[in-house]
Amino acid sequence: DRVAEADGILQKALRIDPRNPFTLNNMGYTKEKEGELEAAINYYRAAADANSDEPVIVTVNKSWRGRPISKVATANAKKVQSALAKEETIDARVARLNQRGVSALNRNDRAAALKYFTQAYKMNPEDAFALNNMGYVAELNGDRESANFYYGKAKDADNHERHVTLASRAEDEGKKLVEVADKNDNKTEASIQAQQELNRRSGKAPVLVERRTGRPATAAPDDNNPPR
Known part of the structure:
Protein backbone atom coordinates (compact mmCIF):
# COMPACT_ATOMS: atom_id res chain seq x y z
CA ASP A 1 0.00 0.00 0.00
CA LYS A 86 -17.09 17.60 14.26
CA GLU A 87 -16.52 13.88 14.76
CA GLU A 88 -19.51 13.40 17.05
CA THR A 89 -21.66 10.83 15.26
CA ILE A 90 -21.25 7.10 15.73
CA ASP A 91 -20.88 6.65 11.96
CA ALA A 92 -17.98 9.11 11.81
CA ARG A 93 -16.14 7.42 14.67
CA VAL A 94 -16.73 3.95 13.23
CA ALA A 95 -15.47 5.09 9.83
CA ARG A 96 -12.25 6.42 11.34
CA LEU A 97 -11.67 3.28 13.39
CA ASN A 98 -12.08 1.22 10.22
CA GLN A 99 -9.65 3.53 8.43
CA ARG A 100 -7.09 3.22 11.22
CA GLY A 101 -7.48 -0.55 11.19
CA VAL A 102 -6.86 -0.85 7.47
CA SER A 103 -3.80 1.40 7.79
CA ALA A 104 -2.50 -0.81 10.61
CA LEU A 105 -2.94 -3.88 8.41
CA ASN A 106 -1.01 -2.16 5.65
CA ARG A 107 1.82 -1.66 8.17
CA ASN A 108 1.60 -5.38 9.02
CA ASP A 109 0.41 -4.50 12.53
CA ARG A 110 -2.32 -7.13 12.81
CA ALA A 111 -2.81 -6.66 16.57
CA ALA A 112 -3.54 -2.93 16.20
CA ALA A 113 -5.84 -3.63 13.24
CA LEU A 114 -7.86 -6.11 15.26
CA LYS A 115 -8.12 -3.61 18.13
CA TYR A 116 -9.49 -0.88 15.85
CA PHE A 117 -11.84 -3.19 13.95
CA THR A 118 -13.18 -4.67 17.19
CA GLN A 119 -13.84 -1.18 18.57
CA ALA A 120 -15.68 -0.26 15.36
CA TYR A 121 -17.72 -3.47 15.46
CA LYS A 122 -18.70 -2.97 19.10
CA MET A 123 -19.69 0.62 18.37
CA ASN A 124 -21.89 -0.44 15.44
CA PRO A 125 -22.31 -4.21 14.91
CA GLU A 126 -24.36 -3.53 11.75
CA ASP A 127 -21.72 -1.49 9.92
CA ALA A 128 -20.79 -3.25 6.67
CA PHE A 129 -17.18 -2.09 6.74
CA ALA A 130 -16.64 -3.16 10.35
CA LEU A 131 -18.18 -6.56 9.59
CA ASN A 132 -16.08 -7.07 6.48
CA ASN A 133 -12.93 -6.03 8.32
CA MET A 134 -13.66 -8.40 11.21
CA GLY A 135 -14.07 -11.13 8.61
CA TYR A 136 -10.77 -10.27 6.99
CA VAL A 137 -8.85 -10.43 10.28
CA ALA A 138 -10.56 -13.74 11.14
CA GLU A 139 -9.49 -15.04 7.73
CA LEU A 140 -5.89 -13.92 8.32
CA ASN A 141 -5.94 -15.76 11.65
CA GLY A 142 -7.13 -18.95 9.96
CA ASP A 143 -10.67 -18.81 11.39
CA ARG A 144 -12.53 -19.35 8.13
CA GLU A 145 -15.89 -20.10 9.75
CA SER A 146 -15.97 -16.77 11.62
CA ALA A 147 -14.73 -14.99 8.50
CA ASN A 148 -17.59 -16.49 6.51
CA PHE A 149 -20.07 -15.36 9.18
CA TYR A 150 -18.84 -11.75 9.14
CA TYR A 151 -18.63 -11.54 5.34
CA GLY A 152 -22.19 -12.83 5.05
CA LYS A 153 -23.42 -10.21 7.53
CA ALA A 154 -21.49 -7.46 5.69
CA LYS A 155 -23.31 -8.22 2.43
CA ASP A 156 -26.67 -7.65 4.14
CA ALA A 157 -25.74 -4.53 6.13
CA ASP A 158 -27.50 -1.23 5.41
CA ASN A 159 -24.41 0.59 4.11
CA HIS A 160 -23.11 -2.26 1.91
CA GLU A 161 -23.55 -0.19 -1.28
CA ARG A 162 -20.91 2.36 -0.27
CA HIS A 163 -17.56 2.32 -2.05
CA VAL A 164 -14.26 1.25 -0.52
CA THR A 165 -11.77 4.12 -0.36
CA LEU A 166 -8.93 2.44 1.56
CA ALA A 167 -8.21 -1.28 1.52
CA SER A 168 -5.49 -3.75 2.42
CA ARG A 169 -5.87 -5.15 -1.11
CA ALA A 170 -5.36 -2.46 -3.76
CA GLU A 171 -7.74 -4.19 -6.18
CA ASP A 172 -10.63 -3.68 -3.71
CA GLU A 173 -10.36 0.11 -3.62
CA GLY A 174 -13.16 1.83 -5.54
CA LYS A 175 -15.44 -1.21 -5.47
CA LYS A 176 -18.74 -1.38 -3.64
CA LEU A 177 -18.36 -2.96 -0.21
CA VAL A 178 -20.96 -5.60 -1.10
CA GLU A 179 -18.79 -6.73 -4.04
CA VAL A 180 -15.73 -7.09 -1.81
CA ALA A 181 -17.67 -8.92 0.91
CA ASP A 182 -19.27 -11.24 -1.64
CA LYS A 183 -15.89 -12.12 -3.12
CA ASN A 184 -14.43 -12.76 0.34
CA ASP A 185 -17.49 -14.77 1.39
CA ASN A 186 -17.29 -17.02 -1.67
CA LYS A 187 -13.57 -17.56 -1.15
CA THR A 188 -13.89 -18.54 2.50
CA GLU A 189 -16.92 -20.75 1.78
CA ALA A 190 -14.85 -22.61 -0.82
CA SER A 191 -12.02 -22.97 1.71
CA ILE A 192 -14.42 -24.34 4.34
CA GLN A 193 -15.83 -26.88 1.90
CA ALA A 194 -12.35 -27.94 0.85
CA GLN A 195 -11.34 -28.41 4.50
CA GLN A 196 -14.49 -30.41 5.21
CA GLU A 197 -13.77 -32.67 2.26
CA LEU A 198 -10.20 -33.11 3.47
CA ASN A 199 -11.47 -33.96 6.97
CA ARG A 200 -13.94 -36.47 5.51
CA ARG A 201 -11.22 -38.23 3.57
CA SER A 202 -8.89 -38.32 6.57
CA GLY A 203 -11.61 -39.60 8.91
CA LYS A 204 -11.82 -36.41 11.01
CA ALA A 205 -15.16 -35.04 12.19
CA PRO A 206 -16.53 -32.34 9.87
CA VAL A 207 -17.00 -28.74 10.95
CA LEU A 208 -20.62 -28.24 12.05
CA VAL A 209 -22.29 -24.95 11.13
CA GLU A 210 -25.49 -23.61 12.63
CA ARG A 211 -28.12 -23.19 9.92
CA ARG A 212 -29.62 -20.04 11.44
CA THR A 213 -26.43 -18.07 12.08
CA GLY A 214 -23.87 -19.65 9.79
CA ARG A 215 -21.41 -19.86 12.71
CA PRO A 216 -19.67 -23.02 13.86
CA ALA A 217 -21.82 -25.19 16.12
CA THR A 218 -20.58 -25.42 19.71
CA ALA A 219 -22.11 -28.79 20.58
CA ALA A 220 -22.20 -32.17 18.93
CA PRO A 221 -25.53 -33.21 17.39
CA ASP A 222 -27.89 -35.42 19.42
CA ASP A 223 -29.24 -38.37 17.42
CA ASN A 224 -32.38 -38.39 19.58
CA ASN A 225 -32.97 -34.67 19.02
CA PRO A 226 -31.72 -33.75 15.52
CA PRO A 227 -31.35 -30.10 14.44
CA ARG A 228 -34.28 -28.49 12.60
Missing part, protein backbone atom coordinates in the same frame (compact mmCIF):
# COMPACT_ATOMS: atom_id res chain seq x y z
CA ARG A 2 1.39 3.39 -1.02
CA VAL A 3 0.25 5.23 2.12
CA ALA A 4 2.00 2.70 4.37
CA GLU A 5 5.08 2.86 2.16
CA ALA A 6 5.08 6.67 2.33
CA ASP A 7 4.80 6.49 6.12
CA GLY A 8 7.93 4.35 6.32
CA ILE A 9 9.92 6.54 3.94
CA LEU A 10 8.96 9.75 5.73
CA GLN A 11 9.81 8.27 9.14
CA LYS A 12 13.32 7.54 7.86
CA ALA A 13 13.60 11.05 6.41
CA LEU A 14 12.58 12.61 9.72
CA ARG A 15 15.27 10.68 11.56
CA ILE A 16 17.80 12.39 9.30
CA ASP A 17 16.22 15.85 9.36
CA PRO A 18 13.53 16.03 12.08
CA ARG A 19 12.73 19.72 11.52
CA ASN A 20 12.26 19.72 7.76
CA PRO A 21 8.89 21.49 7.24
CA PHE A 22 8.18 19.71 3.94
CA THR A 23 8.73 16.27 5.45
CA LEU A 24 6.69 17.21 8.54
CA ASN A 25 3.81 18.45 6.40
CA ASN A 26 3.91 15.33 4.22
CA MET A 27 3.94 13.17 7.33
CA GLY A 28 0.87 15.01 8.56
CA TYR A 29 -0.84 14.36 5.25
CA THR A 30 0.05 10.66 5.44
CA LYS A 31 -1.24 10.35 9.00
CA GLU A 32 -4.44 12.09 7.94
CA LYS A 33 -4.93 9.47 5.20
CA GLU A 34 -4.34 6.73 7.77
CA GLY A 35 -7.06 8.15 10.03
CA GLU A 36 -4.53 9.20 12.68
CA LEU A 37 -5.92 12.73 12.94
CA GLU A 38 -4.33 13.66 16.25
CA ALA A 39 -0.88 12.69 14.93
CA ALA A 40 -1.59 14.55 11.68
CA ILE A 41 -2.31 17.76 13.58
CA ASN A 42 0.94 17.45 15.54
CA TYR A 43 2.99 17.04 12.36
CA TYR A 44 1.21 19.91 10.60
CA ARG A 45 1.77 22.19 13.59
CA ALA A 46 5.45 21.28 13.73
CA ALA A 47 5.74 22.18 10.04
CA ALA A 48 3.89 25.46 10.65
CA ASP A 49 6.16 26.31 13.60
CA ALA A 50 9.16 26.21 11.28
CA ASN A 51 7.92 29.56 9.87
CA SER A 52 9.36 28.70 6.46
CA ASP A 53 8.47 30.85 3.44
CA GLU A 54 9.86 28.29 1.00
CA PRO A 55 7.23 27.52 -1.64
CA VAL A 56 5.83 24.07 -2.28
CA ILE A 57 7.00 22.85 -5.70
CA VAL A 58 6.35 19.10 -5.89
CA THR A 59 3.11 18.00 -4.23
CA VAL A 60 0.27 15.47 -4.39
CA ASN A 61 -2.15 18.31 -3.65
CA LYS A 62 -2.30 20.89 -6.44
CA SER A 63 -3.75 23.55 -4.13
CA TRP A 64 -0.46 23.62 -2.18
CA ARG A 65 1.75 24.38 -5.20
CA GLY A 66 3.56 27.74 -5.01
CA ARG A 67 2.40 28.54 -1.47
CA PRO A 68 4.78 28.87 1.52
CA ILE A 69 5.07 25.48 3.21
CA SER A 70 4.39 26.80 6.72
CA LYS A 71 1.17 28.49 5.60
CA VAL A 72 0.09 25.28 3.88
CA ALA A 73 0.79 23.35 7.08
CA THR A 74 -1.13 25.89 9.19
CA ALA A 75 -4.18 25.57 6.93
CA ASN A 76 -3.91 21.76 7.02
CA ALA A 77 -3.76 21.72 10.82
CA LYS A 78 -6.88 23.91 11.07
CA LYS A 79 -8.76 21.73 8.58
CA VAL A 80 -8.01 18.50 10.45
CA GLN A 81 -8.71 20.12 13.83
CA SER A 82 -12.10 21.20 12.51
CA ALA A 83 -12.84 17.69 11.18
CA LEU A 84 -11.86 16.18 14.53
CA ALA A 85 -14.12 18.58 16.43
Whole structure:
Protein backbone atom coordinates (compact mmCIF):
# COMPACT_ATOMS: atom_id res chain seq x y z
CA ASP A 1 0.00 0.00 0.00
CA ARG A 2 1.39 3.39 -1.02
CA VAL A 3 0.25 5.23 2.12
CA ALA A 4 2.00 2.70 4.37
CA GLU A 5 5.08 2.86 2.16
CA ALA A 6 5.08 6.67 2.33
CA ASP A 7 4.80 6.49 6.12
CA GLY A 8 7.93 4.35 6.32
CA ILE A 9 9.92 6.54 3.94
CA LEU A 10 8.96 9.75 5.73
CA GLN A 11 9.81 8.27 9.14
CA LYS A 12 13.32 7.54 7.86
CA ALA A 13 13.60 11.05 6.41
CA LEU A 14 12.58 12.61 9.72
CA ARG A 15 15.27 10.68 11.56
CA ILE A 16 17.80 12.39 9.30
CA ASP A 17 16.22 15.85 9.36
CA PRO A 18 13.53 16.03 12.08
CA ARG A 19 12.73 19.72 11.52
CA ASN A 20 12.26 19.72 7.76
CA PRO A 21 8.89 21.49 7.24
CA PHE A 22 8.18 19.71 3.94
CA THR A 23 8.73 16.27 5.45
CA LEU A 24 6.69 17.21 8.54
CA ASN A 25 3.81 18.45 6.40
CA ASN A 26 3.91 15.33 4.22
CA MET A 27 3.94 13.17 7.33
CA GLY A 28 0.87 15.01 8.56
CA TYR A 29 -0.84 14.36 5.25
CA THR A 30 0.05 10.66 5.44
CA LYS A 31 -1.24 10.35 9.00
CA GLU A 32 -4.44 12.09 7.94
CA LYS A 33 -4.93 9.47 5.20
CA GLU A 34 -4.34 6.73 7.77
CA GLY A 35 -7.06 8.15 10.03
CA GLU A 36 -4.53 9.20 12.68
CA LEU A 37 -5.92 12.73 12.94
CA GLU A 38 -4.33 13.66 16.25
CA ALA A 39 -0.88 12.69 14.93
CA ALA A 40 -1.59 14.55 11.68
CA ILE A 41 -2.31 17.76 13.58
CA ASN A 42 0.94 17.45 15.54
CA TYR A 43 2.99 17.04 12.36
CA TYR A 44 1.21 19.91 10.60
CA ARG A 45 1.77 22.19 13.59
CA ALA A 46 5.45 21.28 13.73
CA ALA A 47 5.74 22.18 10.04
CA ALA A 48 3.89 25.46 10.65
CA ASP A 49 6.16 26.31 13.60
CA ALA A 50 9.16 26.21 11.28
CA ASN A 51 7.92 29.56 9.87
CA SER A 52 9.36 28.70 6.46
CA ASP A 53 8.47 30.85 3.44
CA GLU A 54 9.86 28.29 1.00
CA PRO A 55 7.23 27.52 -1.64
CA VAL A 56 5.83 24.07 -2.28
CA ILE A 57 7.00 22.85 -5.70
CA VAL A 58 6.35 19.10 -5.89
CA THR A 59 3.11 18.00 -4.23
CA VAL A 60 0.27 15.47 -4.39
CA ASN A 61 -2.15 18.31 -3.65
CA LYS A 62 -2.30 20.89 -6.44
CA SER A 63 -3.75 23.55 -4.13
CA TRP A 64 -0.46 23.62 -2.18
CA ARG A 65 1.75 24.38 -5.20
CA GLY A 66 3.56 27.74 -5.01
CA ARG A 67 2.40 28.54 -1.47
CA PRO A 68 4.78 28.87 1.52
CA ILE A 69 5.07 25.48 3.21
CA SER A 70 4.39 26.80 6.72
CA LYS A 71 1.17 28.49 5.60
CA VAL A 72 0.09 25.28 3.88
CA ALA A 73 0.79 23.35 7.08
CA THR A 74 -1.13 25.89 9.19
CA ALA A 75 -4.18 25.57 6.93
CA ASN A 76 -3.91 21.76 7.02
CA ALA A 77 -3.76 21.72 10.82
CA LYS A 78 -6.88 23.91 11.07
CA LYS A 79 -8.76 21.73 8.58
CA VAL A 80 -8.01 18.50 10.45
CA GLN A 81 -8.71 20.12 13.83
CA SER A 82 -12.10 21.20 12.51
CA ALA A 83 -12.84 17.69 11.18
CA LEU A 84 -11.86 16.18 14.53
CA ALA A 85 -14.12 18.58 16.43
CA LYS A 86 -17.09 17.60 14.26
CA GLU A 87 -16.52 13.88 14.76
CA GLU A 88 -19.51 13.40 17.05
CA THR A 89 -21.66 10.83 15.26
CA ILE A 90 -21.25 7.10 15.73
CA ASP A 91 -20.88 6.65 11.96
CA ALA A 92 -17.98 9.11 11.81
CA ARG A 93 -16.14 7.42 14.67
CA VAL A 94 -16.73 3.95 13.23
CA ALA A 95 -15.47 5.09 9.83
CA ARG A 96 -12.25 6.42 11.34
CA LEU A 97 -11.67 3.28 13.39
CA ASN A 98 -12.08 1.22 10.22
CA GLN A 99 -9.65 3.53 8.43
CA ARG A 100 -7.09 3.22 11.22
CA GLY A 101 -7.48 -0.55 11.19
CA VAL A 102 -6.86 -0.85 7.47
CA SER A 103 -3.80 1.40 7.79
CA ALA A 104 -2.50 -0.81 10.61
CA LEU A 105 -2.94 -3.88 8.41
CA ASN A 106 -1.01 -2.16 5.65
CA ARG A 107 1.82 -1.66 8.17
CA ASN A 108 1.60 -5.38 9.02
CA ASP A 109 0.41 -4.50 12.53
CA ARG A 110 -2.32 -7.13 12.81
CA ALA A 111 -2.81 -6.66 16.57
CA ALA A 112 -3.54 -2.93 16.20
CA ALA A 113 -5.84 -3.63 13.24
CA LEU A 114 -7.86 -6.11 15.26
CA LYS A 115 -8.12 -3.61 18.13
CA TYR A 116 -9.49 -0.88 15.85
CA PHE A 117 -11.84 -3.19 13.95
CA THR A 118 -13.18 -4.67 17.19
CA GLN A 119 -13.84 -1.18 18.57
CA ALA A 120 -15.68 -0.26 15.36
CA TYR A 121 -17.72 -3.47 15.46
CA LYS A 122 -18.70 -2.97 19.10
CA MET A 123 -19.69 0.62 18.37
CA ASN A 124 -21.89 -0.44 15.44
CA PRO A 125 -22.31 -4.21 14.91
CA GLU A 126 -24.36 -3.53 11.75
CA ASP A 127 -21.72 -1.49 9.92
CA ALA A 128 -20.79 -3.25 6.67
CA PHE A 129 -17.18 -2.09 6.74
CA ALA A 130 -16.64 -3.16 10.35
CA LEU A 131 -18.18 -6.56 9.59
CA ASN A 132 -16.08 -7.07 6.48
CA ASN A 133 -12.93 -6.03 8.32
CA MET A 134 -13.66 -8.40 11.21
CA GLY A 135 -14.07 -11.13 8.61
CA TYR A 136 -10.77 -10.27 6.99
CA VAL A 137 -8.85 -10.43 10.28
CA ALA A 138 -10.56 -13.74 11.14
CA GLU A 139 -9.49 -15.04 7.73
CA LEU A 140 -5.89 -13.92 8.32
CA ASN A 141 -5.94 -15.76 11.65
CA GLY A 142 -7.13 -18.95 9.96
CA ASP A 143 -10.67 -18.81 11.39
CA ARG A 144 -12.53 -19.35 8.13
CA GLU A 145 -15.89 -20.10 9.75
CA SER A 146 -15.97 -16.77 11.62
CA ALA A 147 -14.73 -14.99 8.50
CA ASN A 148 -17.59 -16.49 6.51
CA PHE A 149 -20.07 -15.36 9.18
CA TYR A 150 -18.84 -11.75 9.14
CA TYR A 151 -18.63 -11.54 5.34
CA GLY A 152 -22.19 -12.83 5.05
CA LYS A 153 -23.42 -10.21 7.53
CA ALA A 154 -21.49 -7.46 5.69
CA LYS A 155 -23.31 -8.22 2.43
CA ASP A 156 -26.67 -7.65 4.14
CA ALA A 157 -25.74 -4.53 6.13
CA ASP A 158 -27.50 -1.23 5.41
CA ASN A 159 -24.41 0.59 4.11
CA HIS A 160 -23.11 -2.26 1.91
CA GLU A 161 -23.55 -0.19 -1.28
CA ARG A 162 -20.91 2.36 -0.27
CA HIS A 163 -17.56 2.32 -2.05
CA VAL A 164 -14.26 1.25 -0.52
CA THR A 165 -11.77 4.12 -0.36
CA LEU A 166 -8.93 2.44 1.56
CA ALA A 167 -8.21 -1.28 1.52
CA SER A 168 -5.49 -3.75 2.42
CA ARG A 169 -5.87 -5.15 -1.11
CA ALA A 170 -5.36 -2.46 -3.76
CA GLU A 171 -7.74 -4.19 -6.18
CA ASP A 172 -10.63 -3.68 -3.71
CA GLU A 173 -10.36 0.11 -3.62
CA GLY A 174 -13.16 1.83 -5.54
CA LYS A 175 -15.44 -1.21 -5.47
CA LYS A 176 -18.74 -1.38 -3.64
CA LEU A 177 -18.36 -2.96 -0.21
CA VAL A 178 -20.96 -5.60 -1.10
CA GLU A 179 -18.79 -6.73 -4.04
CA VAL A 180 -15.73 -7.09 -1.81
CA ALA A 181 -17.67 -8.92 0.91
CA ASP A 182 -19.27 -11.24 -1.64
CA LYS A 183 -15.89 -12.12 -3.12
CA ASN A 184 -14.43 -12.76 0.34
CA ASP A 185 -17.49 -14.77 1.39
CA ASN A 186 -17.29 -17.02 -1.67
CA LYS A 187 -13.57 -17.56 -1.15
CA THR A 188 -13.89 -18.54 2.50
CA GLU A 189 -16.92 -20.75 1.78
CA ALA A 190 -14.85 -22.61 -0.82
CA SER A 191 -12.02 -22.97 1.71
CA ILE A 192 -14.42 -24.34 4.34
CA GLN A 193 -15.83 -26.88 1.90
CA ALA A 194 -12.35 -27.94 0.85
CA GLN A 195 -11.34 -28.41 4.50
CA GLN A 196 -14.49 -30.41 5.21
CA GLU A 197 -13.77 -32.67 2.26
CA LEU A 198 -10.20 -33.11 3.47
CA ASN A 199 -11.47 -33.96 6.97
CA ARG A 200 -13.94 -36.47 5.51
CA ARG A 201 -11.22 -38.23 3.57
CA SER A 202 -8.89 -38.32 6.57
CA GLY A 203 -11.61 -39.60 8.91
CA LYS A 204 -11.82 -36.41 11.01
CA ALA A 205 -15.16 -35.04 12.19
CA PRO A 206 -16.53 -32.34 9.87
CA VAL A 207 -17.00 -28.74 10.95
CA LEU A 208 -20.62 -28.24 12.05
CA VAL A 209 -22.29 -24.95 11.13
CA GLU A 210 -25.49 -23.61 12.63
CA ARG A 211 -28.12 -23.19 9.92
CA ARG A 212 -29.62 -20.04 11.44
CA THR A 213 -26.43 -18.07 12.08
CA GLY A 214 -23.87 -19.65 9.79
CA ARG A 215 -21.41 -19.86 12.71
CA PRO A 216 -19.67 -23.02 13.86
CA ALA A 217 -21.82 -25.19 16.12
CA THR A 218 -20.58 -25.42 19.71
CA ALA A 219 -22.11 -28.79 20.58
CA ALA A 220 -22.20 -32.17 18.93
CA PRO A 221 -25.53 -33.21 17.39
CA ASP A 222 -27.89 -35.42 19.42
CA ASP A 223 -29.24 -38.37 17.42
CA ASN A 224 -32.38 -38.39 19.58
CA ASN A 225 -32.97 -34.67 19.02
CA PRO A 226 -31.72 -33.75 15.52
CA PRO A 227 -31.35 -30.10 14.44
CA ARG A 228 -34.28 -28.49 12.60
